[in-house]
Amino acid sequence: MRDVAIIGVGMTKWGEIWEKSLRQMFVETAYEAIADAGIEKLDGMYVGSMSPGLFVGQEHIGALLADYLGQKNIPAGRVESACASGGLAVKCAFMDIACGNSNIILAGGVEKMTDVSGDGATYALATAADQEYEVFHGATFPGLYAMMARRHMHEFGTTRRQLSSVAVKNHENGSKNPLAQYPFKVTHEGVENSVMVADPLTILDCSPITDGAAAVILADLETAKKLAKNNPLVKIIGIGHATDSIALHDRPSLSGLEATKVAGERAYKMSGKTPGDVNVAEFHDCFTIAEIMVLEELGFCEKGKGGEFTEACNTHIGGKIPVNTSGGLKSKGHPVGATGVAQVIEITKQLRGDGGERQVEGAKIGLTQNMGGTGASSIVHIMEVV
Amino acid sequence: MFPARIWREFPQRYRLEAVKNKDTGEVYFPPRYVSKDGKKFNGEKYILPDEGKIFTYTVIEVPPSQFKDEAPYVVCIVELTDGTKLTCQITDFDKDWLDIGKKVRLEFRRVQTDAHHGVLSYGYKAVPAE
């Protein structure tokens, strides 16, 4: 296997981008990554997108986007793993290069979510759960995570305040990210008193509906070294990918995320690193409870202590393990297919020392965790600056 | 909703038909064709018990399009008396009663109506049993 490095990143402002279409958003972002890498031609492209068919009525976006990106004839395709589609695109790009098939691959992600009504978006997102045995009965994504939150609270005594702590911290970070959809701060009371979406989760426990795209360019280390100008090289040194039962009721426990635990173990093993080695992390905080559970499953704190760990500011910038310096899905936004790629961009920036106001001092090793459905897909990347 | 999609699920939704793996004693609902560890198994039809308790629940305030008129409604995971878990709505309850561990029974109810013109979808919902 060849070593793989990130040589370019691109991301534009996320939010309700009324004036731009899916292809416009993607092409602008992808072109930024191409320019950042200082290249012209790609060997191939993987695009993560959860449901362009339901959101904008467009499938077959691999060919569409390659064409509009001026990369006609390259091998390009869409990969899908619900909200982990972006992470999967990065993994596919990595594998393509590592095995020697290609040298320069673009891994992108895109979702255009505001071309449907709110209940239409809820419907589209719910297709990532078991359609016949969960969604049929009225389950929604916030609802499924709410049921996990209730179990976590029941089994470990996790408090309402601890859930809010995740949102408060991520919005604090996001307020320093000019690309974030909601770059404002929130208070614990603000989270707790906001509109209920699925008890116990309020709207400020939930990531928003977002239009957005993100792209990274990956290359084999040799090519990367040739292209690297002044940019420090960031290598992907560990990948872990795992799945679990898609329906919550099929899992023995609801207070954990087994696929994330397994994916983490695989990524740690491949990279030879441990949680203690990681300086900065981006987690899939689609809901506040998710960040708490991921902290536990990836070994950053004891099982059941994620809430306490967060409330004690261990995951703040300057804490033991800064989590979601970008603002996370909560504040930065969650255009589902783009999220996994944006996480890799944030860690790349942190490891390059380009974190700006939210830079984690001396960050050498970073981790991303991207999750699909209620955690039935989980992809962990570990990255290191060379 | 296209009728074939709900029709093929009737044995499960109407009669709680599951499959029991005779080799391991595991119960699969809905039925599986390969065991959870990827093996062919000797299966037999098994009807789930219709009683259990609330394992976890939530109140859905923001529904998907097909449940627009139903919200707020409660979705839960029931742990049946044989240990099998399934997801469904809870209906006919008092707000104060709702809690993890409460005993419920599965009843036959309308689950989706597909507006005023589509095919009606029936299935199980949990009701208080205490």
Next chain:
Amino acid sequence: MVGIVGYGAKIPRHRIKVEEIAKVWGADAESYKRGLQLTEKSVPAPDVDCVTLSVEATKYALKRAGITGDKIDALYIGSESHPYAVKPSGTICAEAIGATPNCHNADYEFACKAGSEAMFVSLGLVKSEFCNYAVGIGADTSQGAPGDALEYSAAAGAASFIMGRENILAECLYTHSWMSDTPDFWRREHQHYPQHGGRFTGEPAYFRTIKGCAYALLEKSGMKPEDFKYAVFHQPNGKFPMRVGKMLGFEREQLETGWLVPTLGNTYSGASPIGLTAILDIAEPGDNIFMVSYGSGAGSDGFIFKVTDRIKEVQDLCPKTRPQLDENKIYVDYGTYAKFRKKILKND
């Protein structure tokens, strides 16, 4: 010997009081309560319809019969609120109780008489040995037009009876049906609510028909009102069944057990059948029961049942009717009721 081998009733938990309805229409609750002799009625939640009530009632009936659904050779639901205009209710119920595929099935409609019709046909099929077990169900989630007198009484509930020739818990000794073309109450196609002939529904319709059927049944059987421990009649309101019972020579004590309408409302096709389940819940071996239904349009089915020893073995196997009526009620206001019953206009 032919008769009931299993029975069950299902009454929804929700209720609305007469006062709550009267308040909305500026009507005098006391005079409605006095006039109709009822104080509240059952209300079906949006996830309840004539089929779901039928399924739950039939599950109880199967449990009391001690048989599984696959033994059922015929199943009939009588209702004026079948959820589909075209597509049977009975197939859904049969599928849910496991009676498919070797089963005969039809939906009946005869205003409030459809349930007893299903019972009548089931008894006939079992008696003729066309079937070993046949299920007759009366179920409704009936609607009265907003503000109409019917709105105070139109209620929801179901009763299911499995008829057979063995292990009978109430033998059917005699039946009689009596009918004429009497348009006292009707609902035309595509109309949401029924219309009725006001006081014309009384003397020339309800009373004439029930009396006609009851007298013929008494004559056929050679029995007198005092030979019966219980009697139950169709109960569109509290007043009519008591009055017709007394006209026929029955005493209040014979009528009270099956007289559920004061707190249940008029369950249409379910009305006298649910009354019968309340009687079976407490009947003793040897008791004779007199039942006459009524359906507008108009007709009556009459039955004489004799309770057997087996009744004591089955009464406690499932929830009884009276407790379903008296306990665990959830009261709703008119707004909730209007939402439940889809009386609020919304875009499709």
